[in-house]
Amino acid sequence: MAGRKKAPTQVIVAKPCDLYPLPGQQIQTPPPSGKKDIMLAIITKDGRHISSYAINAKRFKRLEAENYWVLKKQNIKEN
16 A cells, blocks of 8 residues: 555565566666665556665565555555
8 A cells, every 4th residue: 555545556575686677667677786675666556657666674674564555645546
């Protein structure tokens, strides 16, 4: 879920090693480097890419504890 209204979304978590496309993107995304080695992608129910960013293991644990609620302050509308 994403946004203030907890719109249903899909959250994809990966630890990439090579260039890869995120859902809904046409470009190849480089893998994150350094301490933020977990890639998080947020897509809508119909497959549109909302956002993606690298996170660290501590942030991932917090996200897991919050039931994967992302972009809490954003106004994301359901389709």
